[in-house]
Amino acid sequence: MATHGIKDKVAIVGMGCTPFGEHWNRSAEDLLVDANREALADAGLEQGDIDAYWLGTMGSGFSGQLLSRTLKLDYKPVTRVENFCATGSEAFRNACYAVASGAIDVAMAIGVEKLKDSGYSGLTRAAPPHDGTAVGLTAPAAFGLLAPAYANAYGLDDDKLKDVITRIAWKNHYNGARNARAQFRKEVPLEAIRNSPKVSGMLGVMDCSGVSDGSAAAIIVRAEDAYKYTDQPLFVKALSMVAGPGDGPMDPSFDYTSIREVVECARNAYAEAGIEDPRAELALAEVHDCFTPTELVLMEDLGFSDRGKAWRDVLDGAFDLAGDLPVNPDGGLKSFGHPIGASGLRMLFECWLQLRGTAPQERRIDTSVKKLGLTHNLGGHPGDCVSFISVVGTEPAA
Known part of the structure; x- marks a missing residue:
């Protein structure tokens, strides 16, 4: 099959x-x-x-x-x-x-x-009946587990990991400040992000997407x-949707440094689109940065960075507007906002603007060589989620 x-x-x-x-x-x-x-x-x-x-x-x-x-x-x-x-x-x-x-x-x-x-x-929903194995965590608590897990796995102390996720929020606010449709349209200093009121664990208010x-x-x-x-x-080059078995929180081998559903979803999408090196072949990526540690982990799960190296790429500006692969050039969920039913289509809207050369000049990226854009959307919690990826491009089939 x-x-x-x-x-x-x-x-x-x-x-x-x-x-x-x-x-x-x-x-x-x-x-x-x-x-x-x-x-x-x-x-x-x-x-x-x-x-x-x-x-x-x-x-x-x-x-x-x-x-x-x-x-x-x-x-x-x-x-x-x-x-x-x-x-x-x-x-x-x-x-x-x-x-x-x-x-x-x-x-x-x-x-x-x-x-x-x-x-x-x-999320606006009532919790359905379940068998008692579901983890009763808020979204910030669940995704907040990614931060210390990543730091522990790759030898970062808390201060360095905080620098990394702060840099992600800063980037997305920088991009959103150049987007008239974004919810938050101001650049935010690194120190203000770093010292924002705590929500869960290492996450502050400024590490969370807009409601x-x-x-x-x-x-x-x-x-x-x-x-x-x-x-x-x-032209739609790939559509991939994956639903996981939901066993991550019960699996002793699940360490919160990777979201398995995203890895499988990306494998399917790249095979369908014929992509071998996503960082080299994509002009832009719109990813599901519901929380800043999520974007960090996604950079590796989507193949944009090698395992354990995304934190360095973030600090080096690899995913900035002028970087190797601009990620969330419209501000992402963090700055554009996250109305649940609209976010996936909003990501495609940014590809629509950027790949066709109609994005505002102050945040327009170079699409003269690379002709593909990616959107990534997930729903649920780490270890118990669905993942979607689309790849779109300006060139029809040869």
């Missing part, structure tokens, strides 16, 4: 993304309308041109009717999906497969979340039809 993938079978021809932030005067419906309208205008389409929709949301609606009522759709299929923090990516993946199958000509993947309306931070409202959307068509809509489509 094998996964054959849909490399170069579908393309993105239009995208939209609202600003992320505390939209107290905007509803989920308002945000959906804005993202939908921008994506349609980008592709030069009308609402009736979309054949089917995939809606990603975790807590802002419980069926496709959220979108259908909002957009006054004319009896079109709307599928609501949810997969923890990878919800927006799941909407995109399913829309892509529907188009690749030939069942749908034009599909929209759209995600939204109104976390601020809930009054809670993080925000927002929406993002993508329009997908068959690759052979892409140039009918735009002269700069993005």
